[in-house]
Amino acid sequence: MSSEYFKILKNKVFDKSKWMQLPRDVVIGHDALDQIPRVLEELALGRSVLLLSGPRTNKAVGDRVASLIEGQFDLTRHVTDAITPETIRLVEEIGSSADLIVAVGGGRVIDTAKIASFNLDCQFVSVPTAASHDGIASSRASVPTDEGSSSLDAHPPVAIVADTGIIAAAPHRLLASGCADIISNYTAILDWELAHRLRGEVISEYAIALSRMTAEILVKDAHLILPNSEESAWLVTKALVSSGVAMSIAGSSRPASGGEHKFGHAVERLMPGKVLHGEACGIGTIISMYLHGGDWRGIRTSLKKIGAPTTPAEVGLPDHIAAEALMKAKEIRPERFTIFDMGITEDSAAALIRMLYRE
Ligand SMILES: NC(=O)C1=CN([C@@H]2O[C@H](COP(=O)(O)OP(=O)(O)OC[C@H]3O[C@@H](n4cnc5c(N)ncnc54)[C@H](OP(=O)(O)O)[C@@H]3O)[C@@H](O)[C@H]2O)C=CC1
Ligand SMILES: O=C(CO)COP(=O)(O)O
Ligand SMILES: [Zn+2]
Secondary structure, three states, X not given: OOHHHHHHHHHOOOOOOOOOOOXXXXXXXXXXXXXXXXXXXXXXXXXXXXXXXXXXXXXXXXXXXXXXXXXXXXXXXXXXXXXXXXXXXXXXXXXXXXXXXXXXXXXXXXXXXXXXXXXXXXXXXXXXXXXXXXXXXXXXXXXOOOOOOOEEXXXXXXXXXXXXXXXXXXOHHXXXXXXXXXXXXXXXXXXXXXXXXXXXXXXXXXXXXXXXXXXXXXXXXXXXOOOOOHHHXXXXXXXXXXXXXXXHHHOOOHHHOOHHHHHHHHHHHHOOOOOOHHHHHHHHHHHHHHHOOOOHHHHHHXXXXXXXXXXXHHHOOOHHHHHHHHHHHHHOOOOOOOHHHOOOOHHHHHHHHHHHOOO
16 A cells, blocks of 8 residues: 555545545434444443534433433533534534544534544544434535535544434424435436536546435335335435435535535525525425426426425525525535536526426
8 A cells, every 4th residue: 555545544634536434333223222322332432422412302312312321421411503613613622532422413413523523533423313414424514604615524424323213203394305405416416427528527436326326216215205104214314324425435525416505505595594405405406407408397296295395485485585596506615516607697597496486
């Protein structure tokens, strides 16, 4: 092995063209939460655990996880209610002597743990309480910033424990949002291939194949995705893990995030907290697929079947904000070339919103 390889190892700088990081243990199923003590013992990373959760999930699931591991591990708990540089720094302070962070919650909690553990040089375990996003297993972390850059290099969880009972009991809106996050892989891939043809951007055929296959399986099984069903929770969680692995293979979020995600990030900036991540990305996928000349009606049908919103109005987003988000999308992470960089104007953005969401 080259000396460069060792230099990379020593400095913990991950050259994503050479180095894929993947989760080690993945436990998905009924009562999976009960496996947490065993998973932590087998990881043997130390006794000091920071348990991180969100305001809602702390009571519902955080308390259960705490009761399973306290006594066996030296436990500190913290509830985080947003993902900002400040909230991440606070987690880093509280967790400065932790051997491991256990993140119990939605995407914001998991991403916070991902970044804090990466910066603290310790591992984290992902305990999703909802199948609402494909960051469950990914090595990327999404953070809104003023510059518009929203995806950071981090590391994947060392283990994932996804309890299908808990995920099935979460509001269906969250599960549908996770499905929409997966369905958006279709246009993310088209954007990546476009950037490859037009700009010579390097693509990963393996990451593309896995990402596309994940979306295809989900769409094929759309009729099985129902509220309050552990089978549905299991299907969607597996898809989210698979999509996260595609990102790890790519070394970027490219196979799962294109123009539809930039639109989603723009919506989040214009109306923070109004629309779930996957919901906004799903709505953006319809426009992106239309512009790519693909089967945008098929995308809309799949989203509807799953119970995900297909129009800005359904999520309380006024048309003019949706049009503004479409214009703003290209300012977000401008180095990521997508179909939305191909000449959208204010007039065409407004016309697209009117036409695609009124039919
Ligand atoms: N790193 C990556 O690769 C990816 C990252 N993301 C990021 O993830 C985030 C989106 O994740 P998402 O989960 O949609 O949003 P949030 O983490 O904001 O969660 C949405 C809401 O759902 C609540 N919730 C979670 N689980 C349950 C449950 N079991 N019962 C009731 N309520 C529950 C949360 O509670 P609480 O208040 O307790 O938090 C929160 O209020 C975004 O920041 C996005 O950018 C998305 C995709 C990929
Ligand atoms: O949401 C993601 C994939 O679903 C991650 O994408 P971003 O890199 O756009 O944050
Ligand atoms: Zn996403």
